[in-house]
Amino acid sequence: MEQDNLLATLSAAQRQRLAFIEFRIWFYGEVARKHVLERFEVATAAGTRDLMLYKQLAPHNASYEQKHYRYLPTFQPLFQHDPEKVLAALTTGTAAADTGTSSETISHAAPKRLNQPDLNTLATVTRAIHTGQVLALTYLSMKKGPSPRVIVPHSLVDSGLRWHLRAFDRTKGHFRDLVLTRLEDVRVLVDCSPPAPQELIGADIHWNRMFTLTLVPHPSRAHPEVIAKDFGMRDGKLEVRLRGAVAGYVMRQWQVDCSPDASMQGHEIRLRLADPDELKDAGSAALAPGFLASKCLEQLTRKINEYGGCDVKNEV
Template sequence: MTQSTSKEQLAALSHNQRERLTYLEFCLYFLGEFRRADLMARFSIASAVATRDIGQYKLLAEQNLELHQSSKAYRITKQFTPVFEHRLEQVMGALMQGEGYGVEGSGEAMLPCEYPSILNRPQLPILGAVTRAIRAQKLLRIRYHSATSGEQERLIAPFAIVDSGLRWHIRAYDRLRERFIDLVITRIVNAEVLDDYPKKHELPTADIQWNRVVELELVPHPAHNDAAIAELDYGMANGVLNVQVRAANAGYMLRRWFVDCSPNHVLQDEACRLWLRNGIALYGVESAKLAPGYVSP
């Protein structure tokens, strides 16, 4: 199919069909597969309409998908090349928060708004390989650039994406280091989903830090005289904000909100508005090393 023909075919699509085909491609790209029933459920359309949509997508990019008869699912091929534009913010919103996904938008707000720019931006082909591996619960072969050991090949079993507020990383079992670790997605320079599955000790159920939930008691920082302001800002009840978080993510959360985790609230910084009252809750939490001021007892 020539480039000009492709543009003509895209221009001929109705808004509704473009919406459905964009969602179809999203499922292929980031989940690895889709079924006719997925289109029917997402858009409340009849089976015949879903069949026509699949046929239309084949006309646009037949090399992108193949039907597996045993599961009745269309799966991504190694020749996959996206037809539609997929914005990172929209992709991550759909993957992490279940937001609706459809026609690519301009990203314009409905009201005047400002929000921090995203500086840490994963490449979509890498992100797609990661999410497909997570969805299929398969191993992922990557080339990863580490700050300590440089670039090297790793075999990992990823099972979750984490937004730390500053970057996106994946939680995975790393066969090179033989333990569960966090890997920054932007440091992955190549990724390939394998047909192999993790072993029992590589599954998320074996990740103690991931499955442990800690309860943190955050209070207004004693060094400030405006405790009432902090209580309003953070919606505290009786002067305390109780937060439950996975041990694997606790340090990231405390660093993001710049919570003073020192035993005697010694951090002197106007930006530090909160103090962790029950620092003992971080005992044995590996990510606590990221928490501002934290000292292991």
């Protein structure tokens, strides 16, 4: 109650700065005076005062070590933090502090995700990414149900439908995507070997390899010039550059026909991948609409060539 009374006496600007301090502690594991000064362009004395005030309001949330306020396991947030704003801040750098104040906006409507990750889980993950920690957790797989995992996380991935975590999975022995809402009992492993070079982001081939994909209006559409206008195409095509680990997600979100013969039907199909081979070596290619059909055709062609053009119906 005393905390609430004191917060109520503060200006909206100061509450926003305190919420930012809390955001940094919770999701990055630390905050320093320079973070407050860079974010809000306040005087040095004001930044110091805000940090000391936050420590006074929430003494069990952070400890002061080497000019940084660092996360404590007894952390309990003072402010309400909206998951969508938090994720936007973590991935785009936009403001995340939500202190209940509002600013003028234009009337609008935006779809909401059906589910959002638990903020405590998200914070544990992002602190691990920021500080290079190893995590143990239980993962809920669609195929096998709950199973223990040990991971080295390095990035968040927005599939358009839900949020994923990109990590090296020590249990499986390779990099993979994990759905954030399926993580349970996430905790930092202290007594374990630190991340090895082959477990870090630099070794994630599918993450680091970039693909240039050429999108064109789908041939089934009667007015391709309208689609070209919708998507800002030039000369009837649009080139997008994507990571191999996320290209399939983007093709699925945009409902791009990635089949070899543009055979997909439906009013929602407006784009096609001009050359499905552009996606061939992307780690997420199997997620792209119609791409499996492309692989099947490739396998069939290869078998036909192997058998010299004879009937291979029973072999495929």
